Amino acid sequence: MRWDDFRSLVDANHRFLISSHMSLDGDSVGSQVAMRWYLTSLGKDVTIYNKDPVPAKFAFLTVHDTILNDKPDSAFDVLIVLDCSNCSRLGWKVEAIAPVMVNIDHHRDNTGFGAVNIVDSNAAATGAILYRFFCDCSIDFPPYVAEALYTAIMTDTGGFRFSNTTGAILRYCSELVEHGADCSSIYEKVYASHAPKALLLQARIWSTLRFHLDGKVCCMDMPLAVLDELEAHYSDSEGMADNTIIAEGVEVGMLIKYDEKESHFSLRSKGKVDVGKIAQKIPGGGGHFSAAGCTISRPYGEAFSFMIDILRRELG
Ligand SMILES: [Mn+2]
Incomplete structure (x- = not known):
């Protein structure tokens, strides 16, 4: 775990770009929303860019228009890649967009492509890694971030059905519910709102x-x-x-x-x-x-x- 390196990088820089893999899922969207909140709360300038659009069922997590699908022209200090095992899964070329790259993920085939790599293949979701970080650093977050992290974990555990649904994961989710995540409304939005x-x-x-x-x-x-x-x-x-x-x-x-x-x-x-x-x-x-x-x-x-x-x- 290189959270100290990550925090020094955050302290020393201002313009952050966040991105994740093609075909966005609940974990990639939820993690990006949580990371965006964290950096914004520190007064940083934050942009999220993904190759693919946010699926309609996860749109409730995002603030309208905060996730771009057109590659920004501007330069950034740091690129934070979330929930993505290697750069080709981003679906766009990262070269020259930022001098430093941070890689936060839980895929076990993660290639360690970042200057800072926070990769835990035992974590059920990237959202779970971020939640632990917030807890370890006593970072209090608003209900919409609890909702984003709960959605990240719920979807990557297949609605708490896969074998990665551990006691710890359920505990995180119970804490996220206490932080404001609404289980039944999130369930309905993600699993019972088919077009x-x-x-x-x-x-x-x-x-x-x-x-x-x-x-x-x-x-x-x-x-x-x-x-x-x-x-x-x-x-x-x-x-x-x-x-x-x-x-x-x-x-x-x-x-x-x-x-x-x-x-x-x-x-x-x-x-x-x-x-x-x-x-x-x-x-x-x-x-x-x-x-x-x-x-x-x-x-x-x-x-x-x-x-x-x-x-x-x-x-x-
Ligand atoms: Mn994931």
Whole structure:
């Protein structure tokens, strides 16, 4: 932990840029909101820039227009990258935007790309790392930051269902609730506010459900062409990968999003198979033990056979 280095860096500088990975999730948005509050509370000049827009269901966390999707022209003193295992996951080129980079993350394949690296692969969420930092330094924060951190932890634990849901994590969340996070309203905004078009897309994805390798592998598909047809967004499929491991007897699930050229695999494990290691076999792939992703630059049929062969070996 290099929090002392981080705090010296914050003290010595003024203009901060915060960013996170492509396809923003609850942890990346929540962590950025919390970090923005922290730096602003110290009188710093803070900009958040992400390649991708904030998904509608997380928009309640942000102050309107504070998260940019156009790369700022201005120069910064420090770039803080949150919840991102390597720079290519940002989806934009960091060169020359700031002389110093800080890397705060919990992905175990984090490459340690920052001048200051605060990486804890045992943490359930980047939001949990930030919450611990606030607690350790007795930093009191407003309810909207509690809400952001609670959302970060809730989403990265799959709504407190994944094996990273420890007693400590539940304790953090109970404290965040005491700080003003409202469980039921956050649940409703994140998990029960689907756009009708999103549900139609999900119904289409469900219709592709099938099992392989004696029922140990469950698959669903999303051909990208269906997005135009249904006027749905890529992000409307978020969460569907988790449904690939809810069947009895399934060990590994995968949601495959594909076009003519490439196939993206969202992999999920029930706990026996390390899908993060499987994803790492593919260049650019990676993730956690029970949730990971990779893109194979081949058409669907070839990419699928390649992945099934890997799983056949893994599952014996
Ligand atoms: Mn995360």
